[in-house]
Amino acid sequence: MTGDHYFSDAPESALRLTTKTLNLRGHEVELSSASGTFSPGSLDTGTAQLLKWAPAPPATGRFVDLGCGWGPLAIALALESPEATIWAIDVNERALETTAQNAARLTLSRVHTSRPETYPDDAPIDLLWSNPPIRVGKEALHQILQVWLPRLAPEGEAWLVVAKKLGGDSLQAWLNAGNAGEFIVERTETSKGYRILRVQRT
Numbered sequence: 001m002t003g004d005h006y007f008s009d010a011p012e013s014a015l016r017l018t019t020k021t022l023n024l025r026g027h028e029v030e031l032s033s034a035s036g037t038f039s040p041g042s043l044d045t046g047t048a049q050l051l052k053w054a055p056a057p058p059a060t061g062r063f064v065d066l067g068c069g070w071g072p073l074a075i076a077l078a079l080e081s082p083e084a085t086i087w088a089i090d091v092n093e094r095a096l097e098t099t100a101q102n103a104a105r106l107t108l109s110r111v112h113t114s115r116p117e118t119y120p121d122d123a124p125i126d127l128l129w130s131n132p133p134i135r136v137g138k139e140a141l142h143q144i145l146q147v148w149l150p151r152l153a154p155e156g157e158a159w160l161v162v163a164k165k166l167g168g169d170s171l172q173a174w175l176n177a178g179n180a181g182e183f184i185v186e187r188t189e190t191s192k193g194y195r196i197l198r199v200q201r202t
């Protein structure tokens with residue numbers, strides 16, 4: 001009974017959790033995914049490509065998983081950088097709850113969840129990973145990136161995964177044209193039809 005999108009604020013569908021053992025960049029962990037969130041039941045192929053190709057994060061700093069869903073990127077960052085603070089951001093309350101539960105089960109108290117508008121924007125972001133919400137539409141996606149990319153620290157980086165067929169190349173061109181600030185965006189890999197984009201300040 002549902003017209004839910006994965007980016008609904010409050011999914012109406014009944015909650016079904018699926019718990020699986022996943023290998024996140026060498027860390028074997030049990031994570032739950034939730035119905036009414038993005039890619040329930042399994043790790044998305046695009047997310048898997050970002051996990052495969054993004055370089056090792058710094059040991060410490062403030063990291064953001066923009067559009068965290070049930071949290072695989074945020075959890076991977078927390079496991080790999082034991083001193084970093086991770087902010088997992090989403091508009092979908094169920095996604096935020098599931099990420100928080102996944103982090104709590106792994107005693108990763110450095111993972112904080114927040115809606116975009118309640119995020120404490122009081123320090124620059126050292127690393128942002130995102131499988132961004134393409135399905136919200138180009139204009140909304142652009143607005144999201146215009147808010148978050150300028151929050152990068154001078155030496156900060158963002159790593160994005162975008163399907164080529166869903167506009168990975170045009171997004172890269174749009175960013176390189178300076179529409180979200182002065183950034184250089186490089187395509188570091190193409191894997192299973194997904195572009196891996198590295199965003200750095202010029």
Ligand SMILES: C[S@@+](CC[C@H](N)C(=O)[O-])C[C@H]1O[C@@H](n2cnc3c(N)ncnc32)[C@H](O)[C@@H]1O
Binds near residue numbers: 037066070071090136
């Ligand atoms: C493609 S999914 C990726 C989810 C998760 N990171 C993963 O890899 O499985 C994009 C996520 O962005 C969220 N989203 C939509 N609009 C957003 C916004 N304005 N700010 C932050 N996240 C948003 C969606 O709810 C969704 O969970």
